[in-house]
Amino acid sequence: MIALGGTASVLVALAAGAACAAAILAARRGVMIAALFIQFVCAALLFSSLPIALVIAYCIVGACVCGILAVTSASTGAAGETRQAGIPSGMWFRLVAVVLVALASMSLARAAIGAGDAAVPGVPIGAGLLMGLGLLQIGLSEEPLRVGSGLMSVIGGFEIGYTTVETAIALHGLIIGIPLLIALVVAYLQVLPAAGSETVR
Amino acid sequence: MNAPLLLLAFTLGLAVLVAVLRREHVVAWLLAGIGAGLAALLVFAVRLDEAGGIFGIPIKVSGTWTIVGRSLVLGVSNQSAVGLVYLIASFLFAGAYVARPGRLFYAAGLVVVGLVAASLMVVPFLYAAVLLECMAVVAVLILSPPDQPGLRAPMRMVVLYTLGMIALLVAGWQADILGAGAAPAEAARTATALAILGFALLLAVPPFHVWLPSSAGESHPYALAFVILVSQAGALFLVLRFVDAYAWLREDAALFAGARWAAIGIAAFAALWGMAQRSLARTAVYAVLADTAIILLAFSSMSAGGYQLALGLTGARVISLSVWALGASVLRNAGAGDTSEELAGIGYRAPLATATVLVGLFSLAGFPLTAGFPGRWAVMASGGEEALAVVGTLAAISLAAVRWTSTVFRSPREFALPETTTLERFLLGAGILLCLLLGLFPQLLYPWVVNALSGLTGLAGG
Numbered sequence: 001m002i003a004l005g006g007t008a009s010v011l012v013a014l015a016a017g018a019a020c021a022a023a024i025l026a027a028r029r030g031v032m033i034a035a036l037f038i039q040f041v042c043a044a045l046l047f048s049s050l051p052i053a054l055v056i057a058y059c060i061v062g063a064c065v066c067g068i069l070a071v072t073s074a075s076t077g078a079a080g081e082t083r084q085a086g087i088p089s090g091m092w093f094r095l096v097a098v099v100l101v102a103l104a105s106m107s108l109a110r111a112a113i114g115a116g117d118a119a120v121p122g123v124p125i126g127a128g129l130l131m132g133l134g135l136l137q138i139g140l141s142e143e144p145l146r147v148g149s150g151l152m153s154v155i156g157g158f159e160i161g162y163t164t165v166e167t168a169i170a171l172h173g174l175i176i177g178i179p180l181l182i183a184l185v186v187a188y189l190q191v192l193p194a195a196g197s198e199t200v201r
Numbered sequence: 202m203n204a205p206l207l208l209l210a211f212t213l214g215l216a217v218l219v220a221v222l223r224r225e226h227v228v229a230w231l232l233a234g235i236g237a238g239l240a241a242l243l244v245f246a247v248r249l250d251e252a253g254g255i256f257g258i259p260i261k262v263s264g265t266w267t268i269v270g271r272s273l274v275l276g277v278s279n280q281s282a283v284g285l286v287y288l289i290a291s292f293l294f295a296g297a298y299v300a301r302p303g304r305l306f307y308a309a310g311l312v313v314v315g316l317v318a319a320s321l322m323v324v325p326f327l328y329a330a331v332l333l334e335c336m337a338v339v340a341v342l343i344l345s346p347p348d349q350p351g352l353r354a355p356m357r358m359v360v361l362y363t364l365g366m367i368a369l370l371v372a373g374w375q376a377d378i379l380g381a382g383a384a385p386a387e388a389a390r391t392a393t394a395l396a397i398l399g400f401a402l403l404l405a406v407p408p409f410h411v412w413l414p415s416s417a418g419e420s421h422p423y424a425l426a427f428v429i430l431v432s433q434a435g436a437l438f439l440v441l442r443f444v445d446a447y448a449w450l451r452e453d454a455a456l457f458a459g460a461r462w463a464a465i466g467i468a469a470f471a472a473l474w475g476m477a478q479r480s481l482a483r484t485a486v487y488a489v490l491a492d493t494a495i496i497l498l499a500f501s502s503m504s505a506g507g508y509q510l511a512l513g514l515t516g517a518r519v520i521s522l523s524v525w526a527l528g529a530s531v532l533r534n535a536g537a538g539d540t541s542e543e544l545a546g547i548g549y550r551a552p553l554a555t556a557t558v559l560v561g562l563f564s565l566a567g568f569p570l571t572a573g574f575p576g577r578w579a580v581m582a583s584g585g586e587e588a589l590a591v592v593g594t595l596a597a598i599s600l601a602a603v604r605w606t607s608t609v610f611r612s613p614r615e616f617a618l619p620e621t622t623t624l625e626r627f628l629l630g631a632g633i634l635l636c637l638l639l640g641l642f643p644q645l646l647y648p649w650v651v652n653a654l655s656g657l658t659g660l661a662g663g
Contacts, residue, residue, distance in 0.1 A: 138360055147356045151363055158367050165374050170269040174331045181338045182359065189345060189356065 009122025016042035017129030021098045024137045029073045037066040043156035046126045047163045058176045065183040072187040105132020130157025148186035152179045203263040205273035212315035220308035233307035234294035241287035273322040278656030290314040299625045300423035300530035303346025312339045317435035326442045327373035330366040337362035340428045344420040354415035365402030372396040389449045403436035417482035426526035445657040457503040464497035468590040472597030479541045488565035491594040508660045509651040514576040516650030524632035525561025528554045535618040541608045548609035550618045557629045564636045566598030572636045575643035
């Protein structure tokens with residue numbers, strides 16, 4: 001079990017939020033994947049009531065997820081980027097959206113989770129930021145990599161809050177494993193065009 | 202020996218074997234179809250926690266598998282439901298020989314069925330939400346086969362199932378605080394709202410149905426039908442287990458009244474959108490949504506008969522949707538397309554496949570003499586707004602089916618389709634006959650399906 005102090009937990013939560021914001025704002029996939037890894041580590045540090053083994057397992061899952069996504073992006077030759085037409089994608093638009101959603105989700109999460117006695121101050125902030133910004137990322141793109149990254153942020157944020165109310169290790173183990181499945185599916189969807197063209201040939 | 206471990210190990214082992222042999226279509230088809238059927242048979246037939254023997258060797262099969270402090274339990278409360286899921290899968294795998302929905306269909310399909318079965322066996326049952334989320338992730342492989350690049354719908358499904366899982370886990374935590382007995386409505390409000398949200402997401406109730414029309418435009422019809430039928434069967438059983446477990450939810454009359462009005466709204470939406478579609482697959486998808494509304498109407502009656510009817514309608518949907526999907530797959534594989542322009546006159550070129558599509562669509566609509574009708578008749582019998590909603594959706598979706606009938610028998614276009622094989626003709630004909638037979642003799646289907654409710658004592662007792 002990791003016991004972060006009040007200020008330290010807030011700093012870790014803000015770092016997680018900053019990494020999530022960077023993933024939304026980044027134009028390059030490499031930056032986005034690196035930001036995702038930072039999110040995993042910060043979220044793991046905020047799992048206040050989980051055994052250390054599960055915290056380490058979550059970091060390992062994060063490393064595997066980012067490894068899978070990085071290798072797939074590199075192998076499909078699409079390390080650069082990729083914003084879809086039809087969805088607002090300007091930098092200023094995304095920046096304003098990130099700030100608004102971050103503020104709203106932080107205050108909502110503090111109202112929802114902050115009332116609990118057991119929650120350290122960083123928990124509601126981290127949970128709110130990751131869930132809110134993750135949902136924003138899902139809404140801003142239809143590209144599997146970005147949607148998958150947003151989903152992992154949402155699950156990470158949820159797990160930060162859920163560890164304060166649910167003690168069942170098996171359940172947390174299952175939830176922690178889901179990002180790995182999502183990463184595999186994202187990788188599968190990313191390599192599909194290549195497989196499709198091969199079939200045509 | 203314990204049954205859950207055996208069942209899941211068998212399913213996973215079979216999935217691995219089928220994945221290895223995925224290029225040998227006939228072998229994969231036989232293994233998946235027979236394997237799932239065998240699993241269903243064993244689940245129905247196995248005598249749990251009783252001493253028995255095979256060839257003189259004493260064997261006792263336990264119904265409980267404990268793993269990391271949690272249990273997977275196969276017992277009287279869920280034996281029929283688990284068996285039914287395997288039976289649905291076996292039925293759908295059988296038709297896949299003709300439909301050919303992709304190389305990964307059998308292997309991923311078996312994993313999906315295994316996860317849904319695990320979700321029905323897991324204790325506490327709230328873990329089912331996580332297992333259904335895993336199922337949605339694996340279902341991406343079915344909806345987006347390797348030879349079809351760049352589909353958006355499967356990720357939408359995963360997103361919605363993830364949000365559903367989160368809502369249900371929080372609802373479960375709140376429900377545990379409230380306990381299984383009666384609770385004040387005020388205190389139960391948050392848990393109830395979260396449970397409704399979670400179930401709406403899992404059951405693809407509008408406005409959370411967005412992945413369905415997108416998939417209809419992109420994915421193979423048979424793959425889509427498989428994912429809809431198996432995932433929604435899992436979601437419906439989870440709803441029933443949730444309602445069965447908590448008296449404060451089961452006895453909340455306002456909740457059931459709300460469900461009735463929501464169902465009427467969904468029925469109106471699906472009926473209007475179903476009539477407006479120019480894509481055959483999307484028409485079927487809105488027919489499925491209308492069917493979901495009727496299932497919800499049956500469920501909202503707040504009686505054991507209503508819950509049984511909801512399950513019976515789910516069983517009839519398996520027949521209707523799979524028959525439609527079989528015909529639509531044959532047309533799609535022959536390169537016939539999906540829009541009304543592309544399908545104009547197809548009835549002259551591929552009469553049996555076209556007839557299968559139309560019978561399936563009429564059955565989804567609940568037209569008299571088809572498998573979908575008896576359940577609707579029973580819902581209509583209660584009268585009131587329910588009867589109006591049933592008649593409205595039946596008329597609207599039937600009208601859409603009549604429009605498709607007129608389209609497919611319009612003056613034929615000049616193109617040739619490949620000849621159908623004897624086995625294809627047999628399966629297409631069997632599908633049509635099944636739809637009509639179950640329309641005339643619903644007692645062949647309903648008692649089987651309805652039996653799945655018998656283990657849920659809270660609901661079965663009324």
